[in-house]
Every structure is written in C-alpha cells, then in structure tokens.
Amino acid sequence: MTDAHTAGPFIAAIDQGTTSSRCIVFDRDGRIVSVDQKEHEQIFPRPGWVEHDANEIWANVQEVVAGAVAKAGITRDDIKAIGITNQRETTLVWDRHTGEPVHNAIVWQDTRTDALCRELARNVGQDRFRRETGLPLASYFAGPKARWLLDNVEGLRERAEAGDLLFGTMDTWVIWNLTGGVDGGRHVTDVTNASRTLLMNLHTMQWDERICESIGVPAQMLPEIRSSAEVYGEIRGGRLGELLGGVPVASALGDQQAALFGQTCFSEGETKSTYGTGTFMVMNTGDKLINSYSGLLTTVGYQIGDAKPVYALEGSIAVTGSLVQWMRDQMGLISTAAEIETLALSVEDNGGAYFVPAFSGLFAPYWRSDARGVIAGLTRYVTKAHLARAVLEATAWQTREIADAMTKDSGVELTALKVDGGMTSNNLLMQTLSDFLDAPVVRPMVAETTCLGAAYAAGLAVGFWNSTDDLRANWRRAAEWTPRMDAATRDREYKNWLKAVERTMGWIADEG
Numbered sequence: 001m002t003d004a005h006t007a008g009p010f011i012a013a014i015d016q017g018t019t020s021s022r023c024i025v026f027d028r029d030g031r032i033v034s035v036d037q038k039e040h041e042q043i044f045p046r047p048g049w050v051e052h053d054a055n056e057i058w059a060n061v062q063e064v065v066a067g068a069v070a071k072a073g074i075t076r077d078d079i080k081a082i083g084i085t086n087q088r089e090t091t092l093v094w095d096r097h098t099g100e101p102v103h104n105a106i107v108w109q110d111t112r113t114d115a116l117c118r119e120l121a122r123n124v125g126q127d128r129f130r131r132e133t134g135l136p137l138a139s140y141f142a143g144p145k146a147r148w149l150l151d152n153v154e155g156l157r158e159r160a161e162a163g164d165l166l167f168g169t170m171d172t173w174v175i176w177n178l179t180g181g182v183d184g185g186r187h188v189t190d191v192t193n194a195s196r197t198l199l200m201n202l203h204t205m206q207w208d209e210r211i212c213e214s215i216g217v218p219a220q221m222l223p224e225i226r227s228s229a230e231v232y233g234e235i236r237g238g239r240l241g242e243l244l245g246g247v248p249v250a251s252a253l254g255d256q257q258a259a260l261f262g263q264t265c266f267s268e269g270e271t272k273s274t275y276g277t278g279t280f281m282v283m284n285t286g287d288k289l290i291n292s293y294s295g296l297l298t299t300v301g302y303q304i305g306d307a308k309p310v311y312a313l314e315g316s317i318a319v320t321g322s323l324v325q326w327m328r329d330q331m332g333l334i335s336t337a338a339e340i341e342t343l344a345l346s347v348e349d350n351g352g353a354y355f356v357p358a359f360s361g362l363f364a365p366y367w368r369s370d371a372r373g374v375i376a377g378l379t380r381y382v383t384k385a386h387l388a389r390a391v392l393e394a395t396a397w398q399t400r401e402i403a404d405a406m407t408k409d410s411g412v413e414l415t416a417l418k419v420d421g422g423m424t425s426n427n428l429l430m431q432t433l434s435d436f437l438d439a440p441v442v443r444p445m446v447a448e449t450t451c452l453g454a455a456y457a458a459g460l461a462v463g464f465w466n467s468t469d470d471l472r473a474n475w476r477r478a479a480e481w482t483p484r485m486d487a488a489t490r491d492r493e494y495k496n497w498l499k500a501v502e503r504t505m506g507w508i509a510d511e512g
C-alpha cells in the first residue's frame with residue numbers, strides 16, 4: 001500500500017530481464033512504492049543454446065504489472081505513464097496476424113550463430129560492421145539470431161518476405177502486446193535496443209539497408225526505430241487493457257542503458273557498472289560517437305524525444321555473478337551467494353590463484369569465442385577460501401581491463417564508478433574493485449536503477465519530471481569504497497591476472 005510519504009501520481013516500469021520480469025511503481029522522488037516479480041524458465045536445448053518462451057514472458061509481464069499495481073493500492077488514474085526496459089539482444093519472430101511466436105526467443109547468451117558470424121566476417125569483413133553499427137560480429141547480437149531463425153525454421157523466409165512476420169527484441173514484443181497486439185499493436189523499438197542488433201547504422205539511427213542485406217534480414221519485418229522517451233501508444237486490450245487501459249507507454253531502453261539513466265549519468269565521462277549474472281560497464285560519451293580500438297562496443301546511451309542521441313561506450317562481461325552461482329551450484333563450495341564473502345575473508349589473499357571464467361569465451365575487451373575457463377597458479381597451498389578470493393577478484397580485474405580500455409578510447413580518466421546490481425551487496429568485492437581500479441566506487445540508495453531509468457525516461461516523456469536536473473536531485477549515495485591497495489601490489493597482481501587470461505585463449509579449435 002502507499003503510505004503518507006508516497007502520495008501519487010506515479011510512474012510504473014517493467015523490467016523484462018534474462019531471469020525474471022518485474023514491475024516497479026515509483027513516486028515523484030524516485031522512491032519505490034511497490035514491486036512484483038516473476039521468474040521464467042531457462043530453456044537449454046543443446047550445449048551453448050539458451051531460449052525463452054515469449055508467451056510465458058508476456059503472461060508474466062501482465063501478472064507482475066497487475067501485481068505491482070495491486071500492492072501499491074492504486075488505479076489507472078494514479079499512473080501517468082509506464083516505461084519498458086529489457087534484456088537486450090534476445091531475439092523473437094512472431095506472426096503479425098495471430099500474435100504467435102514462430103520459435104522460442106533466442107537469448108543473448110546463446111552461441112549458435114558463432115559459425116555464421118565467422119562466415120560473415122570472412123565474406124563481408126569485420127570493419128564494415130564495426131564502422132556502421134559500432135559492434136564486432138559476435139553471436140551476442142540480435143541480427144544473426146534473426147537470420148538463423150529464417151534459415152532454420154521451415155517456410156520462415158517466404159513468410160518474412162511476404163510481410164507476415166515481425167522481428168523484435170523484448171522491448172518490441174512487450175510494447176506490441178501492451179498496445180493491442182494483433183489489434184493494431186505498435187511495432188516499434190528504441191535506439192538503444194536497435195543499437196544491439198548489428199543492423200542499425202549508428203550515424204543515421206536507421207536500419208542500414210546494405211548491412212541488413214548482408215546479414216540476410218528482410219526490412220519488412222523490422223520495427224520502426226524511435227527515441228527512448230516518447231509516447232509509443234496506450235495500453236489497450238486484454239487483461240491489462242481492463243486494468244490500465246489508456247495509460248501511455250512512454251519509454252524503452254535496453255537494461256544497461258536504463259541503468260546508466262537511472263544512475264543519472266547524464267554528463268560525458270560519467271560511468272556506471274551493473275553487477276548481476278554478467279557485468280556491463282557503460283560510459284556516457286555525449287554526442288561523440290567513439291569508434292573503439294580497444295574491444296569495447298559503441299552503442300546508444302539514450303535519446304530523449306527529439307533531442308540528439310547520446311552515445312556510450314560499453315564493456316560487456318559475460319560471467320561474473322554466474323561464477324558465484326557456479327561455485328555454489330556446480331562446485332558446492334558455498335551454500336548461498338553471500339557466503340562467498342565470508343569464505344574469502346577467512347584468508348588474506350588469493351594464495352597465488354587466478355580464476356578466469358571464460359566459460360563461453362571472453363566478451364570485452366577480447367571477443368574471443370575460442371577461450372575457455374582457467375584457474376592458474378595452483379599449488380598444494382591453495383584452499384577453497386583462496387579460490388573464493390580469486391572468484392571475486394575475477395570480477396574486479398575484468399572491470400579494470402574494461403576501465404583501461406575506456407580511458408584509452410575516450411581519453412577520459414575514471415574518477416569514480418557508480419555501481420548497482422546484486423553483487424554490490426558484497427563489501428569485499430566492492431573494496432577489491434576500488435583497490436584494483438584505484439578509484440572510488442559508489443552505490444546509490446535506490447539499487448533498482450534499471451527500472452528507475454525506464455521510469456525516469458517515461459516520466460520525462462509525459463512531463464511528470466521536467467528535466468534531467470530534476471532527476472539528478474533524486475540520486476543519493478548509500479555507500480562508498482575508496483582505494484587502499486599500494487601501487488606495487490596492484491601492478492604485480494594485474495600482471496599475474498593478464499598472464500592467466502592469456503592461458504584461456506585458443507582452447508577451442510576454430511571450427512569455422
């Protein structure tokens with residue numbers, strides 16, 4: 001229920017994430033009024049393949065929106081707008097006439113398009129993709145996943161060319177359903193999500209015809225690219241139509257860009273890093289489209305209505321929190337994720353062990369699908385407590401490598417890092433991060449920065465908040481860690497880490 005401190009009106013945000021969907025209702029001060037959340041099934045049909053059932057996700061989205069509204073004890077008149085944020089790159093194709101997905105969604109972690117990406121690199125060349133889309137050719141991104149579906153599901157290409165099918169990332173799927181589905185649902189995406197497809201030209205913010213042709217995705221199935229904060233349509237039809245009919249659907253941002261926005265990183269050089277299953281560090285680069293020569297992604301940070309887009313540099317790390325889960329579930333060395341901290345604190349250092357979790361290759365800054373995980377420096381001395389240290393240090397070193405790449409590409413020194421996500425409850429990790437970065441690490445009061453960013457963008461679109469200055473005033477520091485490690489130790493340890501990273505490369509023979 002709402003209390004005396006949280007008088008309406010409100011903004012709601014949906015976060016359609018990799019493991020769950022949630023809805024949060026926020027008040028004007030950016031405080032959380034209510035939350036509802038539901039997990040969905042992770043489908044692993046083969047090694048390296050990861051899928052989601054898009055119908056299950058849509059059912060969950062409806063349930064959590066209804067749940068959050070009920071918990072807040074509010075009605076449609078109290079909600080000024082709803083915003084969307086989502087797991088990025090996860091790809092879906094559905095029938096525009098029936099609304100039925102033609103296949104499960106292919107999730108961002110799925111590696112089935114590895115060979116296809118290598119083939120495209122040979123035939124078309126990496127450079128063109130990098131230059132026009134800001135991305136390396138990698139199985140992570142959406143365009144090749146759409147091509148895989150068209151090549152592998154019978155009859156799909158003909159149906160796509162006839163204009164019967166729609167392509168979308170999860171923002172597009174949710175907005176299309178929210179705004180009426182088969183009955184006139186809006187087929188749109190925003191610039192941040194489109195910038196993860198390998199199909200959008202970063203200079204024009206439009207689908208790049210030649211690139212779409214090279215990848216083999218027909219233009220007829222692509223959504224319209226819109227800004228991240230504008231009214232795309234209203235909630236109509238179905239269960240949510242009854243509950244919230246007429247509420248404007250007013251923002252869409254990929255989850256990492258939403259976290260950048262929720263952390264109020266509105267100035268050039270401001271940087272956030274989100275520590276969940278994976279880790280994603282994003283730096284606002286303002287109106288500068290910086291081509292990375294250091295293995296980062298060039299992407300869109302956000303675009304508010306008619307304003308110019310704001311660009312960003314991103315370092316994506318595939319495995320961080322999931323390494324802690326692996327220690328718990330596969331190794332049984334801890335029984336809860338939080339226990340890793342207690343175990344690691346029972347020793348003074350890593351005992352000489354370095355753990356590089358290249359479980360599905362290495363993302364930034366290497367983009368090597370042939371790498372596999374390594375624990376280096378093992379001696380009889382090493383205990384599970386040293387390994388726990390090495391696990392936490394792996395997250396901190398991977399961040400350091402990305403921070404170095406960002407400084408190289410942008411010329412901006414990191415003066416402070418804003419953090420969020422489940423792993424930031426680990427104090428030892430946050431201290432280690434500050435030590436390895438040699439910079440302060442700060443965590444805000446509202447840890448749900450992803451939903452908050454989507455709510456902020458939706459609120460700006462409908463005039464609930466007037467400007468980003470209003471939003472900055474809501475950001476409050478909850479905790480800060482400052483560096484304590486001496487430079488000689490840091491340099492020695494960093495060298496050892498980089499040596500361990502080298503050992504991961506080339507483990508899987510290039511089959512392409």
Ligand SMILES: Nc1ncnc2c1ncn2[C@@H]1O[C@H](COP(=O)(O)OP(=O)(O)O)[C@@H](O)[C@H]1O
Pocket residue numbers: 017018019275276277278320321322323324325337338339340341421422423425426
């Ligand atoms: N105290 C902790 N120490 C280290 N890792 C943690 C801790 N608590 C949670 N995690 C890790 O954080 C991840 C969950 O964070 P969350 O932000 O909810 O992730 P996501 O949004 O990717 O699902 C899990 O992978 C878990 O292993």
Ligand SMILES: O=P(O)(O)OC[C@H](O)CO
Pocket residue numbers: 016017018019086087088089108254255256276277278
């Ligand atoms: O849903 P998350 O938090 O795991 O985020 C996934 C990222 O958007 C993938 O690029």
